Amino acid sequence: MDTYDMPKSNRPRIAEKPPLPLPRVPLGNHSQTLEHHPSTPTRQLPREPAQTPPPKYTPTPPIPDPIISGYLEKSTTEEGGRGWVKKYVEVAEGKFRFYNSREEKMDAVAEIVLGNAFVSVQSKRQIRVDSSNGVRVFRAASEALAYRWFCVIARHSKIVPTGECWCKKLSGSKKIFEERHLRLSADGRLSWYKSDSEDAQQRGFIQVRGEGTSINPELQTELWVQTKERQYQFQMVDREETSRWFGIVSWHSHRLPMEQIAVSETAVKVGKT
Structure with missing residues (x-):
């Protein structure tokens, strides 16, 4: 006779398998086993507080090149020391420009691209600029002013080795x-x-x-x-x-x-x- 044709009282008892253990879920610095029973609701884990998003990265702007403008005396020769003519000079955007006066800036007398030029201090107040367009020597009113002009020009050009x-x-x-x-x-x-x-x-x-x-x-x-x-x-x-x-x-x-x-x-x- 088949087992299912027997009366329920005469059927053999089958051992029930124990429920499988639930995985261990970390809670903070400890671990806890979640026990589940059909009659009890599942325990809810506490939610971690929302983290504040990192601030938006703002790149540092590039360092602008220094600029300078003012009056200098230009030598009428490449050596300097013979004749001097007053000129309005400006250094900006990698170029050296000089004019007859500040009011005549629209008409540049000459323009020197400083990328491949060499600058040096020829004497205490004299600044020498060697470029593919030739050699030009300028004289400042003081040693301190000549040094400031040299520093700005050197930022755009090359320095003569010493x-x-x-x-x-x-x-x-x-x-x-x-x-x-x-x-x-x-x-x-x-x-x-x-x-x-x-x-x-x-x-x-x-x-x-x-x-x-x-x-x-x-x-x-x-x-x-x-x-x-x-x-x-x-x-x-x-x-x-x-x-x-x-x-x-x-x-x-x-x-x-x-x-x-x-x-x-x-x-x-x-x-x-």
């Missing part, structure tokens, strides 16, 4: 190496002193523009500058410093000397080394 360091220079008369403080200025003038103080007395100088420069092949820490009169030898502290100085001196030596500042060996006082 350098300072301690080295050992071969004395022309004693034939021995002596400690000297070496300075290469923006006009290509290489000078040396016994001290690095501002009021140190200059012991000598040469104009390296148009002259030859090289490194001693047998002693890689020795820089040579060859003029028409003699060879100057400077010993640096290591090969890296010698290589750096060779780079900046070579940059000047491949350029023609400025007429007013070109210096020959005879200009140095006898006995100064």
Whole structure:
């Protein structure tokens, strides 16, 4: 007889399977088992407070280029120091413009694109701008004003390389190496002193523009500058410093000397080394 044809009282009892455990749900820093019973409603988990969305990112605006305008004196020659003419000058948008006056700004006398130009301080108040359009020298009313003009122009252009360091220079008369403080200025003038103080007395100088420069092949820490009169030898502290100085001196030596500042060996006082 089939089991389902038996009376209910005679049917065998079948063991009921226990309910499967519910998964553990994290509540804060603890875990708790949710127990469910058909007759009881499911326990609701507490909702976490809504997080405040992060503030909207605002990119930093680009730094604008500096600008400057005002009156400067323009040299009538490329060397400066002969004749000067007052001009109204402005530096903005990567360009150097000068006019006959502020009222005549609509008619620019000249415009220099500063991207590939070189700027340097030729003297205390004179600013020199070398570009593909030629060389122009301007003079400010004071050293402080010339420095401000130089800083703005340099932001748009390139700066002429200069350098300072301690080295050992071969004395022309004693034939021995002596400690000297070496300075290469923006006009290509290489000078040396016994001290690095501002009021140190200059012991000598040469104009390296148009002259030859090289490194001693047998002693890689020795820089040579060859003029028409003699060879100057400077010993640096290591090969890296010698290589750096060779780079900046070579940059000047491949350029023609400025007429007013070109210096020959005879200009140095006898006995100064």
